Amino acid sequence: MAAAGAGIRALLFDLDNTLIDTAGASGQAGRQVKDLLKSQYGYEESAAHLVIEKFNTKLEEHFYTSKEINVDEERTLLWAQAIQETCGHEPDSGLATECYCVWKTTRLRHIHMPDEVKAMLRKLRQSYKLLLLTNGSATVQREKINICQCQQYFDAIVIGGEYQEQKPALSIFQECFRLLGVKPEACVIVGDTLMTDIKGGVNAGLRATIWINSTNLKSDGAVPDYTVKSVLEVLDILENI
Template structure:
């Protein structure tokens, strides 16, 4: 699979190799059951969870000696409870919500066995690098939970660097770590705005958008070279690259 100039593959983590979205939904359901033992109004319970999810999406965490990511997210739950009108909120309830959510999510995360076998097979001929955006502790905990350290030649967490995907600097760092050039690499990920755009701007050989839901592209201005429903379709992409270097159009496998 390493023929045709491809020497390395950069993989995204969340919702590319692991179902973070699914695990997060299941974790919220666990918290919902917990909150029902505290609050009688199911609408309030639902509102609390929706508010937490929104705060998570809007989160902008800056590392601090005084505040950890765990404390920040306990604060999200505390604020969500107060804003939703939950009576008698206290830090203990917010902390229980957070640890239930976090531990449930980490427990449910895994790299499916077929994905793991594919990575092992690819690593026999190619260099593999895991490139994931996010806060360092959070992403490292996911990586440890799914036990994927041995599947990659290198792991790069965006939170460890001044810039994350789609910034050129972090892609250049990855190329340097692997000892390859942009045209030696394929970028694989589920996010058009970070994985695919970053790969295009960095000049990689090809970008592969993992569109597991089959939905239409939310941004037609970002055009991946290949669109696949799963990383398991990657061998077909590599086979195409071995026979063609034409990047003139978006292709689906």
């Protein structure tokens, strides 16, 4: 692999929906909660589906959780709000807690890093420094990182929730450069989100940005240097930069 010739020394990888299928795991978790609401609490299909949709919307809105907030309490409250908005009344005592426990347990059970992704990272690390750069709550992201045993594949791990700013802020990219001892122009970022991974990489002056677009979304805003359907295509891209 022509890493030296290309002048690339380091790769920054996003985590969710780049290296692991968080969306798929969340979908499995939502279906489990829907089954719970229907089988144990008599919800109609449409009402149970709406609860899940409302929770997912609220979860996305609260993605950048403050360091001071207890994530379990916050997400239990989001379930309570989703249920109340759907049914028009406060949920039964303990229902929101039960929904959250089922959702969290199921989601974590389905979070994993595929063997082929692990093999790719091991190969890449022979030629490059690797850093995992992920947004989100420190508590939530650390759980995923520990389950996937990510530490063994990376020279450093940076979680947005542990810093003052998250992607696409320049400051967190500068922290990555500092940790790896590299310059921006010697780095490539790989991620699935245009407004955080790609925009952040462009603004930070990285050598190249690689967008994982598995669902054929239209590029809106930040323009990546390369677009691929799977993270496994990164090997081929690097050989041609």
